[in-house]
């Protein structure tokens with residue numbers, strides 16, 4: 001019996017991550033990379049990257065150079081590791097030491113790169129309307145010839161509305177990306193998870209899925225990757241009219257059995273999900289009652305036949321996107337918020 005264990009357990013199914021990569025790869029005829037930024041969307045960048053490399057991924061993307069160094073350590077010398085933030089001041093040594101490929105975002109980054117690391121692999125990031133990263137059409141037209149002579153590994157841009165297939169922004173960005181890269185031989189990339197699902201004209205030579213690998217929307221066919229089970233610390237009887245938790249926000253309407261579960265907002269269970277979230281005892285849903293506190297949530301288990309020892313927050317019935325909906329956020333934020341306090345168990 002693990003009654004003494006007060007720590008919730010996050011199970012990360014690596015077979016599902018591998019299956020999701022293969023499923024996304026099978027939707028295109030081009031190369032499929034893997035985005036492992038933000039510690040592999042919160043699931044452990046090193047182990048996740050190793051699983052993806054074993055599945056066949058040869059190109060990896062991270063947000064910044066330090067993340068790339070960690071991935072290099074996990075994967076060894078072979079894979080290409082690309083950095084979205086490009087070549088920032090102070091990045092030169094780490095880019096060189098770990099043979100990382102910066103995705104250059106501006107003329108300044110381009111100059112810095114060719115000066116500091118001549119001949120070192122790089123890519124180019126173009127802005128096609130998201131106004132977040134990359135060179136805009138004017139800047140790009142001035143640089144284009146010189147940049148191409150330097151033989152970029154990849155030319156990429158990013159879609160702002162790919163999770164809404166009918167959004168006119170998609171076709172607009174596609175057209176602009178085609179115009180900006182016309183008659184270029186370098187491989188191109190426009191699609192992340194959402195872009196892959198928009199269809200073949202968005203695929204070009206390489207796709208860059210992230211969230212779909214980890215079981216999140218918009219890849220609705222994804223296999224769920226995470227399971228979160230938290231131990232019940234106590235169960236108490238609450239009479240009709242009594243309140244539960246901070247602010248007395250929940251009042252029992254009937255005599256109730258309330259389970260106090262060991263996981264809270266410090267573990268990424270966002271406070272806002274409180275009144276709409278469910279917790280599962282096996283197949284049976286139970287309501288979260290009262291406010292989510294830092295380390296604890298309270299759950300109405302009155303209708304269960306037996307007292308639960310653990311309750312599950314993420315499972316086949318409730319995905320990261322279901323929990324996100326309850327919290328008014330997106331699956332990406334739920335995943336990357338999952339706390340460091342969980343006991344992590346790697347499956348598969």
Ligand SMILES: *Cc1c(COP(=O)(O)O)cnc(C)c1O
Nearest residue numbers: 035158192193208209210211212
């Ligand atoms: C995060 C990111 C991705 C991956 O996006 P998903 O929606 O998680 O598939 C791809 N490209 C860029 C530039 C990103 O920032």
